[in-house]
Amino acid sequence: MSEFSDNLHEVFERFGRITVRRMFGGHGVFHEGRMFALVANERLYLKTDAQNRAAFEQLGLPAFAYARQGELARMNYHEVPAEVFEDREEAARWARLAWDAALRAAAAAAPRRPAAKRATRR
Template structure:
C-alpha cells in the first residue's frame, strides 16, 4: 500500500472502519464490503450518482477519468474536497455522501413484471 492509502484509515476514523485494497493500479476504499471511494494518481475520489453528483460539481470537483481504447472514460467518482484531509467531521460527512451513493447503486434490480418472463419450451 502507499502512505497516502494507509493514511485513509485516520482520515475516515469518524465515518467507520474501512478497508483499502489494491485494484487496477490504484486502491479501492471499502466500508461494509462496498466500495465507496478509490485512490488513483495520488488523489482520492468518492462515489457519486445522479442524486449526489451536483454537490461535487458545484464545488468544481472533477470526475475520475481514464483512457480506454483511445477515448476518455468516466466513472461515477469525483475528487474529494481538500477539507476531507483537514477535518475528520468533514471527512465523515463526505464519506456518508459517497456511501449513500454506493448503497443506491447496489440496490437489486426489480424482478420482471408478471407475464414478461421468457418462457422456454
Template sequence: MSEYTDNLRDVFEWFGPITVRRMFGGYGIYHEGLMFALVSDETLYLKADEANVGDFEREGLGPFEYNKGGKVVRIAYYQAPEELFEDHELAAAWARRSFEAALRAQAGKRKSARK
C-alpha cells in the same frame, strides 16, 4: 499499500472502519464491504450519483477519467475536496454521502437482476 492510503484510515475515522484493496493500478476504498471511494495517482475520488453529484460540481471537483483504447472514460467517482483531509467531521459527511450513493447503486443492480 501506500502511505497515502494508510492515512485514509485516519481521515475517515469518524465515518467508520475502511478497508483498502488494490485494483487496476490504484486502490478501492471499502466500508462494510462496499466500495465508496477509489485512489488513483495519490488522488482520492468518492462515489457520486444523481443525489450527490451536485455537491462535487458546486465545489468545482471533476470526475475520475481514464483513457481506454484512445477514448476518455468517466465513471461515477469525483475528486474529493482537499479540506476533508484536515477535518474529520467533513470527511465523515462526504464519506457518508458517497457510501449512500454506493448503496443506491447496489440496490439498482439488484432490481435489474430481478427483471
C-alpha cells in the same frame, strides 16, 4: 500500499471502519464490503450519482477519468475537497454522501424477484 492510502483509515475514522484494497493500478476503499471511494495517482475520489453529484460539481471537483481504447472514460467518482484531509467531521460527511450513492447503486443493480402470482378463484 502507499502512505497516502494507509492514511485513509485516519481520514475516515469518524465515518467508520474502512478497508483499502489494491485494484486496477490504484486502490479501492470499502466500507462494510462496498466500494465507496477509489485512489488513483495519489488522489482520492468518492462515489457519485445523480443525487449527490451536484455537491461535487458546485465545488468544481473533477470526475475520475482514464484512457480506454484511446477515448477518455469517466466514472461515477469525483475528487474530494481538500477539507476532507483536514477535518474528520467533513471527511465523515463526504464519505456518507458517497456511501449513500454506493448503496443506491447496489439496490439498483440487485436482481428483482418476479412478483408472486396470485391464485385466482373460480
